[in-house]
Amino acid sequence: MTSFGDYKSKASQYITFIDSEFYPDYLDEAKTIYSSVIDQFTELAYLVRSSVDLLISIADKPNPSRTQLLRVFRKYVSPDTSVEMLKVKKRIPNIIADYGHRFRKIEEVRANLASRPNPDEALMALLMEYKSRGQKGYELTEAFFLWFESNFASDYSIQGPVRAGRDIMLNEVLQEWDAKTPADILISRHDETPLIIGFARYDSDRGGAQEDDRTGGNRDKVTDILRYADRYKLPLKIFFLNDGPGLTLGSMWNDYAALENYGKGRVMVCTLKMLDERFTKDWLES
Structure with a gap:
């Protein structure tokens, strides 16, 4: 499967631009x-x-x-x-x-x-x-939920705040998970076996210390979730829905590519425009 890093040379073609109002129109x-x-x-x-x-x-x-x-x-x-x-x-x-x-x-x-x-x-x-503030993130998650339901509703269930709303708390949906860890997406089989823990973010711009904090925190999430999955023999994977022109700033694209590689097939980083090519049933069930 094509990796997130493989898209770097054509990154601008796979970024979703969610419109902003022009000044002074508003x-x-x-x-x-x-x-x-x-x-x-x-x-x-x-x-x-x-x-x-x-x-x-x-x-x-x-x-x-x-x-x-x-x-x-x-x-x-x-x-x-x-x-x-x-x-x-x-x-x-x-x-x-x-x-x-x-x-x-x-x-x-x-x-x-x-x-x-x-x-x-x-x-x-x-x-x-x-x-x-936050509206672009809401539009991103709403677009993903609509796409997922049109492609996978017959096989899987999806939970999470479609726009504004309460996050999925992992301690409430995963047995023996102690930390109050918020997530944006939970995808399960219809028998309630959890398959995907997802985190969504739209970045209009990003860089510097914020960039380092974000990717470092995501690596910790991956480590903790995969350790939990191994301990309880669950087919859990981690999905990062990241989009926006901020992905092309600084080392962000490389950092997310490294995060995906760190997951060794159990982590996927995607923009909306990559979903059809990468977010497949084969990966969900692999």
Whole structure:
């Protein structure tokens, strides 16, 4: 069978490009979504005595307003803290204790708000990036599920979040698997024998330390899953559905080719355009 590494010389022909919106085409939508959010943030900034109080005030707001306000808070007050950190209300006191000394003073926040145009198209464009984050990954997994069901539904079952949704947790689907390991795809025979554990990722861009962390973490997954399969005499394989132009950056393609080789036939790395050629019943049952 042709390996993932064999496709490198014609990589661009096998990459799936999931469309992104052009700037400034999406600004009208951004104004509709974020004008009221920025107005509300500005109003709150003038009602509180400090930036700490501003965070506490935002944390008391209901969603979805709270999450959107936290994104503005991060831009104006605390770039050190991720929105994911701030979203957990019970962690707010700890965040204030750990990072509050680095919050920008409320007087500076107000001055900066006053200096910006209204509407603030630059900030709206930044916030719009959050809205589309993850969407390409959802489209990638949805495309795979549709392809799989059209080709293999009569022989196998497939589970996982088709778009947004809860990951497959390996400790819930594999007996005696202790770690809470998330996966995107589980393919089984109809008798519930697990065959494929899959991980999906769309990379618009990737490189540097992130690239090294990704491939190193994937190698650990392969080692752990294959060790488990050998211990319990299961025909498990690992499938990496990776796509996007980020695959062609740096050493990414070579790293994934090496990962596939490391699996000695029990690991496959594929883009959507490779599926018909590589993801076959022969490999599933090999």
